[in-house]
Amino acid sequence: MFKAVHYTEVPEEKVEEKGAKGTHVRWLISNKDGAENFAMRYFEIEPGGYTPRHTHDWEHEVFILSGEGTVFCEGREWRIGPGYVVFIPPGKEHYFMNTGKEKMVFLCLIPYKR
Template identity: 30%
Template sequence: MDIVSSEEWETAEAAEGVELGQLVVGESVSLQYFHIEPGADVPEHSHPHEQTGYVVQGTLTFVVDGEELSVGPGDAYDIPSDEPHAARNDGEEVVTGVEVFSPPREEVPWGE
């Protein structure tokens, strides 16, 4: 069993107002958190990882195939591998949550 303390988390600003943190990386999955300021957005991107998430606070609007999908506190979501998606915080409070990636995102190219 591996335990990773909060002092060891690898964090980065992926876009203005968007902080991501790699919490732990396992053999089959990785876990990260996100913190998205009001008015901030994550540009459209895709990756080979299936991405599942859970929103703890705030409301996040995803854009997938031109469709806007809102997820709020207590909502969970799944984004299939290689599906282009974007996200933004249109609200007045910070959006926070956690996401699991499979296969694991060991070296994340945040901000590229």
């Protein structure tokens, strides 16, 4: 089914996974919308917040919209900010941390066929 909405119309959920702090997600496009291949998620991480350190069998494609932070992957860390793109390969432990003074906001796409 077709969908065209402002992102603020999509409910925001607190990320409750163990190891997360100050992180919220909006599932902008998901299987609830009829998407069969990919999900598009909108993340906001508060200053000093982070996503949980985790690993899974699927890739991520990430685009940083605003804020500053660090992404940890493959035992290293990279500084990221607006305009950066990040590819997380399958099976690689990773997490994002907001090291700035404003919210860090990014889009994250993941496959459904995992």
